Amino acid sequence: MRADAERNREAVLRAAGRLFDAADDPEQVSMDAIAAEARVGKGTLFRRFGDRAGLIRALYEERAERLRTSLAPDPTRSPLENVTLLMTATLRFKTENRALARALENQGGGSPYTNAGYDHWHRQLAELIAEARGPEAADFLAHALLAAVRSDLVAHLDDWPAERVRAGVATLVASVVGQPTARPAPPDTADHPQPEDAGTPRHA
Amino acid sequence: MRADAERNREAVLRAAGRLFDAADDPEQVSMDAIAAEARVGKGTLFRRFGDRAGLIRALYEERAERLRTSLAPDPTRSPLENVTLLMTATLRFKTENRALARALENQGGGSPYTNAGYDHWHRQLAELIAEARGPEAADFLAHALLAAVRSDLVAHLDDWPAERVRAGVATLVASVVGQPTARPAPPDTADHPQPEDAGTPRHA
DNA sequence: TCGAAATCGGACCGTTGGTCCGCTACTGTA
DNA sequence: TACAGTAGCGGACCAACGGTCCGATTTCGA
Numbered sequence: 001m002r003a004d005a006e007r008n009r010e011a012v013l014r015a016a017g018r019l020f021d022a023a024d025d026p027e028q029v030s031m032d033a034i035a036a037e038a039r040v041g042k043g044t045l046f047r048r049f050g051d052r053a054g055l056i057r058a059l060y061e062e063r064a065e066r067l068r069t070s071l072a073p074d075p076t077r078s079p080l081e082n083v084t085l086l087m088t089a090t091l092r093f094k095t096e097n098r099a100l101a102r103a104l105e106n107q108g109g110g111s112p113y114t115n116a117g118y119d120h121w122h123r124q125l126a127e128l129i130a131e132a133r134g135p136e137a138a139d140f141l142a143h144a145l146l147a148a149v150r151s152d153l154v155a156h157l158d159d160w161p162a163e164r165v166r167a168g169v170a171t172l173v174a175s176v177v178g179q180p181t182a183r184p185a186p187p188d189t190a191d192h193p194q195p196e197d198a199g200t201p202r203h204a
Numbered sequence: 205m206r207a208d209a210e211r212n213r214e215a216v217l218r219a220a221g222r223l224f225d226a227a228d229d230p231e232q233v234s235m236d237a238i239a240a241e242a243r244v245g246k247g248t249l250f251r252r253f254g255d256r257a258g259l260i261r262a263l264y265e266e267r268a269e270r271l272r273t274s275l276a277p278d279p280t281r282s283p284l285e286n287v288t289l290l291m292t293a294t295l296r297f298k299t300e301n302r303a304l305a306r307a308l309e310n311q312g313g314g315s316p317y318t319n320a321g322y323d324h325w326h327r328q329l330a331e332l333i334a335e336a337r338g339p340e341a342a343d344f345l346a347h348a349l350l351a352a353v354r355s356d357l358v359a360h361l362d363d364w365p366a367e368r369v370r371a372g373v374a375t376l377v378a379s380v381v382g383q384p385t386a387r388p389a390p391p392d393t394a395d396h397p398q399p400e401d402a403g404t405p406r407h408a
Numbered sequence: 409t410c411g412a413a414a415t416c417g418g419a420c421c422g423t424t425g426g427t428c429c430g431c432t433a434c435t436g437t438a
Numbered sequence: 439t440a441c442a443g444t445a446g447c448g449g450a451c452c453a454a455c456g457g458t459c460c461g462a463t464t465t466c467g468a
Contacts, residue, residue: 002414002465031456041417046457106310113360140372141379143361147351156317157347168344175345175380206434206445235425245448250426409468416463424455432447438440 009048011038016059017100026103031055053107057115060097060104064117067093073124079132080178083125087145087169090121094154095162101151112150121146132177141176148172213252215242220263221304230307235259257311261319264301264308268321271297277328283336284382287329291349291373294325298358299366305355316354325350336381345380352376 001009015038019029031052035042049055071089073082094101105112112118125142147153148169157165205213219242223233235256239246253259275293277286298305309316316322329346351357353373361369 004464005415008416030454032454035417042456043417043458043460044415047415052456111356111360113356137372137375140361140369141376143357144348144352144372144376147354147357148348150351150354152315152317153347153351156315157344165344168341168348171341172345172348172380176376208434209446212447234423236423239448246425247427247429247448248446251446256425410466411468412466414463414465417461419459421458422456425453427452428450430448432445434445435443437442 005048008038008040008044012040012045012048012055013059013062014038015040016055017063020059020100020103021097023099026099026107029099029103056100056103056107060100060115061117063097063100064093068117068120073128078178079128080174083128083132083145083177084170084173086121086125086128087149087173088166090146091149091154091166091169094149094151098151098155102155105151118146129177145173145176209252212242212244212248216244216249216252216259217263217266218242219244220259221267224263224304224307225301227303230303230311233303233307260304260307260311264304264319265321267301267304268297272321272324277332282382283332284378287332287336287349287381288374288377290325290329290332291353291377292370294350295353295358295370295373298353298355302355302359306359309355322350333381349377349380 012034016029016034019034019037020026023029031042031045034055035045038045045055049058067089071086073086077085104115122139122142125145126138129141129145130138154165216238220233220238223238223241224230227233235249236246238259239249242249249259253262271293275290277290281289308319326343326346329349330342333345333349334342358369
């Protein structure tokens with residue numbers, strides 16, 4: 001990659017980041033505006049990132065990388081704790097990157113579900129859920145958890161105190177993943193044996 | 205309202221309905237196309253419905269009305285049953301009106317949450333949830349349940365057998381709203397006495 | 409230093425949602 | 439039934455957007 005190419009790529013990403021962060025509605029941020037902010041021709045944007053969705057994805061991935069690496073499930077913690085950690089971090093990320101996340105989820109080429117990142121989180125959650133309450137509906141429940149922190153919902157709850165949203169997520173997680181104790185849960189899982197009617201396998 | 209106006213209004217709604225039903229991606233359905241299909245000038249569309257979002261909303265409301273009236277909570281059933289019924293019906297509705305629902309949720313003027321219909325379902329769910337497990341996080345949990353049947357998620361799970369999705373929703377509902385019995389729950393309500401202690405409501 | 413190749417940039421294009429206004433045809437009245 | 443007043447029509451028109459293209463420019467190995 002030629003030097004000017006790399007330089008421009010960086011300039012574009014930073015410019016886009018600035019504009020999305022400043023915008024309320026991601027649709028306000030046009031490709032022309034990004035090009036102008038980056039002091040670069042529009043052709044450069046499209047050559048590098050393919051299309052609008054590609055640029056958004058690239059920027060999002062860049063920011064989400066830190067998250068992903070810091071959130072590998074910790075085997076010394078219970079599934080409930082791991083899921084809570086993961087969901088809380090995601091919630092925070094979505095809050096801090098509102099416009100960008102909305103751009104990714106609502107336009108990034110149709111659905112949020114075609115993005116590379118989604119599969120990663122979904123798989124991780126599904127595994128933890130399966131570990132906690134059996135594989136029964138783990139796949140769907142993982143989707144449901146992720147849906148509960150979709151960026152436009154988070155945006156919609158903007159006027160709630162942050163703590164209230166966080167508590168809501170925690171309650172949801174507790175309900176779905178393990179036996180409730182609405183708060184962060186003591187490390188021992190043996191606490192509330194799960195109802196055992198047939199058909200619902202459980203962890204050892 | 206003049207006769208021709210009413211006639212055209214109807215023609216537009218029917219045309220739009222046909223086109224959305226036939227489309228995979230709602231963005232494929234342009235206002236020009238709707239006008240042409242309805243054999244009406246584009247001006248007529250915008251005069252009657254304001255903008256694209258308005259037309260979509262009008263069409264959606266029309267179709268959702270049947271749902272709404274048929275889904276008043278039945279006081280002889282438990283909250284769990286009522287919520288399950290409501291969610292299952294919503295799921296089915298979203299499946300049958302995929303493109304239209306996606307149009308409403310992803311573009312209808314930003315977020316799904318600004319639409320009149322949303323509040324209705326949310327309030328109803330929140331009430332039932334509060335009844336079943338206390339008011340604690342009922343509001344958020346209602347949002348979460350609705351998020352789990354968002355049209356693009358439903359579309360994403362298109363290749364799952366319908367029954368698997370339905371079962372997933374049922375499991376989610378059971379986890380969130382009451383004490384699990386992963387399946388449709390027996391008709392007697394004595395089963396789930398309501399939490400009466402203030403503060404940290406839990407099932408008995 | 410030089411030349412080929414990679415990269416750039418902005419004029420350009422097609423499509424879209426939305427507006428405008430001269431014309432049409434309904435409807436209440438006599 | 440004829441008429442006038444007006445609500446309503448329709449499609450030419452506009453601005454803005456995502457995306458393309460190609461002549462000009464820059465980079466960099468030799």
